[in-house]
Amino acid sequence: MTVVREYDPTRDLAGVEDVERRCEVGPSGKLSLFTDLLGDPICRIRHSPSFLMLVAEMGTEKKEIVGMIRGCIKTVTCGQKIDLNTHNPQNDTVFKPLYTKLAYVLGLRVSPSHRRQGIGFKLVKMMEEWFSQNGAEYSYIATENDNQASVNLFTGKCGYSKFRTPSILVNPVYAHKVNVSSQVTIIKLDPVDAETLYRLRFSTTEFFPRDIDSVLNNKLSLGTFVAVPRGSCYGSGSGSWPGSAKFLEYPPESWAVLSVWNCNESFRLEVRGASRLRRVVAKTTRVVDKTLPFLKLPSVPSVFKPFGLCFMYGIGGEGPRAVKMVKSLSAHAHNIAKNRGCGVLAAEVAGEEPLRRGIPHWKVLSCAEDLWCIKRLGEDFSDGVVGDWTKSPPGISIFVDPREF
Template sequence: MVGEKYANRIIVVREFDPKKDALGVEDVERRCEVGPSGKLSLFIDLMGDPICRVRNSPAYLMLVAEMGEEKEIVGIIRGCIKTVTCGKKVSRNGKNSNEIPSKPIPVYTKLAYILGLRVSPSHRRMGIGLKLVDRLEEWFRENGAEYSYIATENDNQASVKLFTDKCAYSKFRTPSILVNPVYAHRVRVPSRVTIIQLDSSDAELLYRKRFSTTEFFPRDIDSVLNNKLSLGTFLAVPRGTYSAESWAGSSAFLANPPESWTVLSVWNCKDVFTLEVRGASLVKRALAKTTRILDRALPWLGLPSVPEVFRPFGLHFLYGLGGEGPHEVKMMKALCAYAHNLAKDRGCGVVATEVSSREPLRLGIPHWKRLSCTEDLWCIKRLVDYSDGSVGDWTKSPPGLSIFVDPREF
């Protein structure tokens, strides 16, 4: 517990207590709308469980800042720690440096993630956010984290300034959050593509064999895939190459893959939190309702209708996107169509994903610009100083083509 006086009022930072803090945290969340600046604001409803967004991580902590004798909660922050890929190296089969190297193997590090930093609008510019970050970083170090990172909107100047100027974080990656509405009609999946659902063991093998060297890949991918919120992993292949009946497992598939294929997994955020779009005029609401009416009445036309997003709605998050081959973009479009229909069947309002700004597969991911954030910002900080230079510094590494976005942190 940490306390400090501000204008004769004491601010205390302490661990979240679900028995007495839930209502105060909910009040702060409701007063702090989130969403890309200049767009419709998004309000997050944590469905009565403020710590739910980190509960599925290997190690997590939630802190609150309270002020005065009345112990009013004026700030909150969440953090979690996991082990992820931060690079790759090439091993050799023998001591002779002239031997042909084997495939790259991942280099792992213990990474902390800060999310859900909120300070009540009436208590900003008092150093509360900085105190919350400092205390959380202490916990990160105590638990062996080497790096810490955060995600924020690139044009959120207050957040960027806090982390880069006051907390010594560096701008690191600029991925894109792509959001697509779930229409009233089902989206057609091309008949020339076959979609196969993999069981968790097959999915784990495929990810470890092909994507474990991708930046931010979680070493506990098995825990992610076996989580109750993970709705499945789906593989797109050309028609006639594989089917559910002929599928012999990921080992056989990787030994003789088709020319083009793609894969993705689906995470059920709908059971964790809901969203609500605010700031839309009555005219826009009426137009959106009209598109839904037409879409329901004429589903065969495939009209792009706006779902009911002006009251709480759920989403599915697509993660683990990958593939290869000359037709991988078309394959990804087919997978996204399949994922759309799954979200429709489960009553979701939108489907979202986050990909690197250089990701080749993003061309196959349908999204609405109005709902998306084309340049999110990830900032990173090294918590452990290796002054002897024996260990590389991830913060100085150039970006790769892809990143693996952990759905537990979305």
């Protein structure tokens, strides 16, 4: 008999770690990606407003943990409507966000020796019961498009539908620092100012978290940065930043913004199954890059042993040079990741995001089409305006919460 119950760190830690070690996550083939959580296995979700971890236990006398699942609940933007109560000098149409309570399933693991026994399905259904009891109106999951077992479980048995297909863009962190364009000025915002910018400019973007202030003030947040043209009134040096509200009222011709999150403190990754030749080639590129950093040669990070990553989120901007601004911000984020000892720098963006061209990435490390699946659990309070969110068409941008990456 399989019993599903809440995770107890005092007695379940060793069993959960054992299942994690035996479950390799990633596309099928010789290379696989292993995720190693640091400290308590609940660390991936503890930064969310509401969270839970369940384990599946089998056996009578000698009990064995054979699976686990994590979930969290937050309030996010699911659409927008015209704000009839707000007017501006330009007489532009003003929109305000429509929020819904959204649950997220992550970290579903079933021991390889106990698969195809309905354990994964049972874990999902128990987690969905907790979601509903806590008022969640929708539940969604992210999985690899070619992970057929996961796709079949959620879309075939659990009633989820395919919803969005964002791209995960991953770039190695080199041994040398990356140059930031001399034509661009990078400005770091304090959390309060960053919150103002995001709420004024991005609050109607799909999946925008209502508690963005909690994200920006989290200890894992490494800062929010704005790029403006050097020589503009905002890029002329110290004291030229007027605050986000005034900046958005009189923006430069082109600008961009992004924030950086330190995943290095929560989990490590490791690529397994690489041949000896691949390892030697990768090490050689690092040695050359470290020895001759002035050549700025691309090098493969040490991904064949545990490595960390930094995550870029809240990516946005406007103007004809916005892509170049994002490229400069990505270079700045690369140098932050290097100082943190990370192996890669990652971002996740909508498939049609126009600014993605400014995010450097290696195709071999990236995922061109991640898959988000969604399920409606109950009536949402925006019903009648948005309708059923699961049937809404995708926008050009999404706001990816770094707490769930």
